[in-house]
Amino acid sequence: MKSILYIEDEIDIGTWVKEELESSGYEVTWLTSGDTAMEHLENTDLIILDVMLPGLDGFSLGQRFKREYPETPILMLSARIAVEDKVQGLTFADDYVTKPFHPKEIIARVEVLLRRYNKYQEKTVLLRHLEVNVEENCILDTRTNEEIILTGKQYQIFFYLLKHLNQILTKEQIYEGIWNESFIEGDKSLMVHIRHLREKIEIDPSNPTILETIRGIGYRVKK
Numbered sequence: 001m002k003s004i005l006y007i008e009d010e011i012d013i014g015t016w017v018k019e020e021l022e023s024s025g026y027e028v029t030w031l032t033s034g035d036t037a038m039e040h041l042e043n044t045d046l047i048i049l050d051v052m053l054p055g056l057d058g059f060s061l062g063q064r065f066k067r068e069y070p071e072t073p074i075l076m077l078s079a080r081i082a083v084e085d086k087v088q089g090l091t092f093a094d095d096y097v098t099k100p101f102h103p104k105e106i107i108a109r110v111e112v113l114l115r116r117y118n119k120y121q122e123k124t125v126l127l128r129h130l131e132v133n134v135e136e137n138c139i140l141d142t143r144t145n146e147e148i149i150l151t152g153k154q155y156q157i158f159f160y161l162l163k164h165l166n167q168i169l170t171k172e173q174i175y176e177g178i179w180n181e182s183f184i185e186g187d188k189s190l191m192v193h194i195r196h197l198r199e200k201i202e203i204d205p206s207n208p209t210i211l212e213t214i215r216g217i218g219y220r221v222k223k
Helices: 011-023 058-068 083-090 103-121 152-163 171-179 189-201
Strands: 003-007 027-031 046-050 074-078 095-098 124-127 130-133 138-141 211-214 218-221
Touching (some): 003 011, 011 027, 046 058, 058 083, 074 083, 095 103, 152 171, 152 189, 171 189, 171 218, 189 211
Parallel strands (some): 074 095
Antiparallel strands (some): 124 130, 130 138, 211 218
């Protein structure tokens, strides 16, 4: 049974969502603030987090959770509908839903996030000519049967994108997920690392088929 940590201070909404999740087969730990949340995260498969909370708000909590448990998906719930709020939430969260919402929508989004993250629990992922051992962080070129050696940042970028396989991530998401600091527009560090990474993993770095650039948005690792 998948375990969900749900943080929501509105009792009516919290009761309703918890019942819907449990009726769909999930084990739910419901908290009304984030004060003790870190105690529950180790055995949590997914976090549902409201933005407006007593004490630390959902944005601050979510950033802390993602730093400590980057492989645990976060679904944000909020009454805030402004684009700026959604963008802020999606710098660390995996999905953002505005209130009011239908319970079936929440269940569907939870299932999508769990499927997405469960993919990367497979021991081996095949990406064209690459065989990636996720447990050992080993990348093998199947054409030569030789291991591809990456630098520390190249490893972090590659496996961060691999955890979000086929998902387009902005350069801000990637930078902040790897460097744990805010992205400054115009910084070329990520672009330089990606160029060098492609030189090692792509057959033709000038025409990448694994680590793609999505013009105007960011990057993705494509299977």
